[in-house]
Amino acid sequence: MWQLFQFPLCPFSRKVRLLLGEKGVGYDLVRESPWLRRDEFLDMNPAGQTPVVAGEGGITLIHSQAICEYFEETCPRPPMIVGSATERAEIRRLVALFDETVHNEVVAPLMSERMLKRIVLRTSPDAKALREAMKIANTHLDYVDWLLDHRRWLAGAVLSLADLAAAAQISVADYLGGIDWRGHERTKEWYAALKSRPSFRPLLSERMEIVTPPPHYDKVDF
Amino acid sequence: MWQLFQFPLCPFSRKVRLLLGEKGVGYDLVRESPWLRRDEFLDMNPAGQTPVVAGEGGITLIHSQAICEYFEETCPRPPMIVGSATERAEIRRLVALFDETVHNEVVAPLMSERMLKRIVLRTSPDAKALREAMKIANTHLDYVDWLLDHRRWLAGAVLSLADLAAAAQISVADYLGGIDWRGHERTKEWYAALKSRPSFRPLLSERMEIVTPPPHYDKVDF
Numbered sequence: 001m002w003q004l005f006q007f008p009l010c011p012f013s014r015k016v017r018l019l020l021g022e023k024g025v026g027y028d029l030v031r032e033s034p035w036l037r038r039d040e041f042l043d044m045n046p047a048g049q050t051p052v053v054a055g056e057g058g059i060t061l062i063h064s065q066a067i068c069e070y071f072e073e074t075c076p077r078p079p080m081i082v083g084s085a086t087e088r089a090e091i092r093r094l095v096a097l098f099d100e101t102v103h104n105e106v107v108a109p110l111m112s113e114r115m116l117k118r119i120v121l122r123t124s125p126d127a128k129a130l131r132e133a134m135k136i137a138n139t140h141l142d143y144v145d146w147l148l149d150h151r152r153w154l155a156g157a158v159l160s161l162a163d164l165a166a167a168a169q170i171s172v173a174d175y176l177g178g179i180d181w182r183g184h185e186r187t188k189e190w191y192a193a194l195k196s197r198p199s200f201r202p203l204l205s206e207r208m209e210i211v212t213p214p215p216h217y218d219k220v221d222f
Numbered sequence: 223m224w225q226l227f228q229f230p231l232c233p234f235s236r237k238v239r240l241l242l243g244e245k246g247v248g249y250d251l252v253r254e255s256p257w258l259r260r261d262e263f264l265d266m267n268p269a270g271q272t273p274v275v276a277g278e279g280g281i282t283l284i285h286s287q288a289i290c291e292y293f294e295e296t297c298p299r300p301p302m303i304v305g306s307a308t309e310r311a312e313i314r315r316l317v318a319l320f321d322e323t324v325h326n327e328v329v330a331p332l333m334s335e336r337m338l339k340r341i342v343l344r345t346s347p348d349a350k351a352l353r354e355a356m357k358i359a360n361t362h363l364d365y366v367d368w369l370l371d372h373r374r375w376l377a378g379a380v381l382s383l384a385d386l387a388a389a390a391q392i393s394v395a396d397y398l399g400g401i402d403w404r405g406h407e408r409t410k411e412w413y414a415a416l417k418s419r420p421s422f423r424p425l426l427s428e429r430m431e432i433v434t435p436p437p438h439y440d441k442v443d444f
Contacts, residue, residue: 046319046365047318047319047322047323059308061308061311061315062311062315063314063315063318063319065287065314065318066311066312066314066315066318067311069310069311069314070307070308070310070311073307073310074307085292085295085296086281086283086292088291088292088295089283089284089288089289089291089292090288092285092287092288092291093283093284093285093288096269096285096287096288097268097269097285100269100322101269143268
């Protein structure tokens with residue numbers, strides 16, 4: 001059985017878990033708090049970040065995109081980086097947009113202000129940084145609305161890793177109260193469809209210690 | 223012919239150019255300064271970042287890793303994400319380590335302090351931020367030394383995209399005077415071997431306006 005080192009609000013671990021769920025790959029969760037910089041974890045991943053996936057034959061897979069590409073190659077059904085080379089490039093573009101731009105501009109500041117400051121630093125969040133992150137979140141949701149005006153799923157006609165990467169980042173932002181859903185009906189419908197998938201249900205029921213989500217967080221009809 | 227939108231010190235464009243060079247794929251360079259946030263460029267790539275590769279059939283490829291995966295799929299010889307699924311995961315882990323961790327901790331601060339502040343903001347660099355970036359660069363070079371004590375190339379026995387991604391980031395840091403090569407003989411040998419490749423030579427001869435590199439920058443024997 002694979003072991004997945006993660007913590008409940010790690011958006012990159014969520015992306016991997018959604019992929020493994022869609023592909024029906026089983027795994028055990030191992031709780032890892034990367035901010036503690038545990039020696040044994042740093043020996044496994046010098047970058048010090050979750051997720052890490054460890055397997056039976058001594059295999060260690062590191063970095064969410066490397067992990068997703070590995071399972072796409074070794075467990076190709078159902079495909080999640082799907083289509084022609086050009087379509088696959090569009091999926092990977094969107095994955096990177098959410099993993100990097102949306103993460104850095106929205107999810108990372110929310111995690112820093114509303115999670116790390118509470119759990120680790122025991123200080124108050126910076127209201128200005130939170131407002132700025134939520135404002136940027138709104139412009140990214142506008143872009144998702146626009147994509148969904150033109151496509152059934154984010155990258156095209158079928159569900160792909162782009163949807164899973166986007167839902168992973170958005171779900172963490174939503175848990176941390178950083179998403180104002182008003183005016184984003186198309187994105188809300190798309191997110192409700194993802195929330196109701198069996199791959200997503202276990203994630204929505206998990207909680208981070210101390211930090212509680214808003215009441216709508218785990219409801220499919222929100 | 224492909225068009226590659228980039229500027230001379232964009233490390234991610236350098237990664238793509240090294241890959242295209244190794245695969246013998248031709249392209250024209252188009253100068254793009256992403257900090258100007260040109261409307262036509264933002265229409266092409268909402269993330270506003272270089273590199274973007276545009277092709278004849280209206281194909282637009284965005285994000286360096288999506289571009290590299292595209293050419294790996296469509297021009298498989300010589301392979302640059304090479305080997306078994308596990309070996310390919312190790313290549314992608316290292317690519318991400320250089321594209322994300324090394325970039326964010328070392329190359330991005332150097333570009334901000336020594337390039338953007340000179341060209342765009344016309345202010346002086348922050349000496350403390352520069353010292354910190356160079357200190358972290360040194361610990362990353364220690365890790366490259368360690369990898370090269372165990373492997374001929376960064377990810378294993380053969381040249382791969384991991385070497386190109388690493389060389390791309392290191393070359394920009396070196397141009398900006400951020401690398402102290404003393405004590406890193408193994409990495410220096412590896413980098414000299416890369417510098418002498420035909421894919422690397424054109425990059426080393428290009429210059430960013432105003433910002434000049436140290437004298438050793440383009441010398442294979444440095």
